[in-house]
Amino acid sequence: MPLHAQAPAPIPDKTHVIDRSGEPVFELRSVSHSYGRNKVIFDVSLAVWPGEVVGLVGDNGAGKSTLLKIFAGYQHPTSGTLRFMGKDVRFATPADARAMGIEAVYQDLAIVDQLSLWRNFFLGKEIVRTIGPLHVLERQRMRREAQQAISELGLTRVRSVEEPVWTLSGGERQSVAITRAMHFGAKLLMLDEPTAALSVRETRNVLASIGRARDHGLGVLYIDHNMNHVLPVADRIVLLELGRVVRVMDRGEVSLEELQDLIARRP
């Protein structure tokens, strides 16, 4: 990660290479959430700036998934505000969040195995020529654009966009999904344990894809409980505990062992 090789800043925020003078891509302001009478998120404020990878870590039940659902528009917070690019927003459906450029890449929900790479790449966003009631696929154009995006954005191992995706490995699928999000102009990328069940080399490839997304100026929210993977790419690490943000740490401020101890300790 040559871009962020600078010495860690002594004070959190402000002095890091990330420009946090503008508006964050996405921001939660004092968000709380309850499922019925069961309160799971307590007054969480969290912002992701363009070109920043925020690692959201915490043990099971810390509220990571609930926060992800709030970000992606699957849940409305019980109280608090959501701000996207400096404006208050409220998502009626996950599709609203997607339309604004908030793209969630889920481990299991990224790719349709049986479709070829280019068909996956453009799934739901097909380029079509409309002839009467028919939406005819612009196949050559989509093949060309998918090939271009994939060779520019790094999936060099892919020989042909005609390959059905089941010929790709789990990590390559994740990378296709990340590349696709970048290609379609996502502003915020959310990844929920993208490296779970991947080999070491595959993990490195996926982390490299995340790095490329950040270099393209996307904000990245990276949710995981595997510290080994979060720590090298995250610019900031937000530690959740029982629905509360208990610590925000800058890159280099904390070591792997410290972080693991922090998570493992019970309040």
Next chain:
Amino acid sequence: MDSDTSQKPISATPSAGSRVQRRSFAEILLNVRELAPGLGLAAVVLFFTLQTRNFWSPQTMTAISTIASTIAIVSIGVTMLMICGEFDLSVGQNFAFTPIIWAILFVTNGMNEWLALAVALALAICVGMVNGLVTTIFGIPSFITTLGMFFVLQGLNNLLISGHQLIMFDPSSAISLLGARIGTTPFYMPLVWMFIIAGAFWFVLARLRYGNWTFATGGRVGPAKAMGVPTGRVKRTNFILSAFFAGLAGCMQFAYLRGVTQGQGQNYELLAITAAVLGGTSLFGGTGTIWGSVIGAFLLATIQIGLVLIGVPGSFYVTFIGVMLVIVVIANVRLGRFGTNQA
């Protein structure tokens, strides 16, 4: 589907910018899903050509082509539905129900034949809508929904013609359009319709956005939905297609035979699925081809007539088909062919 076991070694060729890389001719040929069923059909035809003296006679051609074309038309709708991950067990009863409605309105009650046909087909569409709505709204397996519809229609068919046969004596323009002989050839109109419908739906699957959505819905419904594909609407539309083509094919059979009984279309729900599976369509959704199903229908019809020609008792046909179906599915699973689609 485990990605790691199915992973192929991919050579790391430097991709030349935006150029779309082409696959070799042999690779394309190997990936044509219709190749295996096509070779199977060729083998069966060759076998009966050598074993019988009258395989290529006009009578045999008429029998095979009319049976094959009606099964194929039913199977095209069923294939669309299977690719998007659902089944329709009501097509066989619909195959009788629609022409019974048509015949009652037009032969028995003297309604204008085109209007009567439109009403009958509209009812077929309603059957498909009910199948689709019940399945998608309540989230139950379409196996159950359409099994229920199978019994509903069977009861209605019994009620409507209670063991009689409805016979059409006078030739008419609608009957001719759907079932007349083509000139002096041994072939009849259903064969022409089959080619038109198959061509149209090959185009839908390979070239239209709707085809992409149908494959994606059956491939994995979660990602498809997450990427913005209206999977419920895709399924409902394919239920309608399945019911409509079953009804239309039933009307063609009526027009060709000039008569319909409540027994028409018996087993057709299973034969349509069998034709699709023989043609390479996956039972799990996500893969399949229209021409494969057409070839599958011709396989069924050729074996049915061929066995009669070589003197095997007619009832042996279904036994034979049953064994063949299982073997073909085992072969497909073993060869991993259910892993991809080639639209």
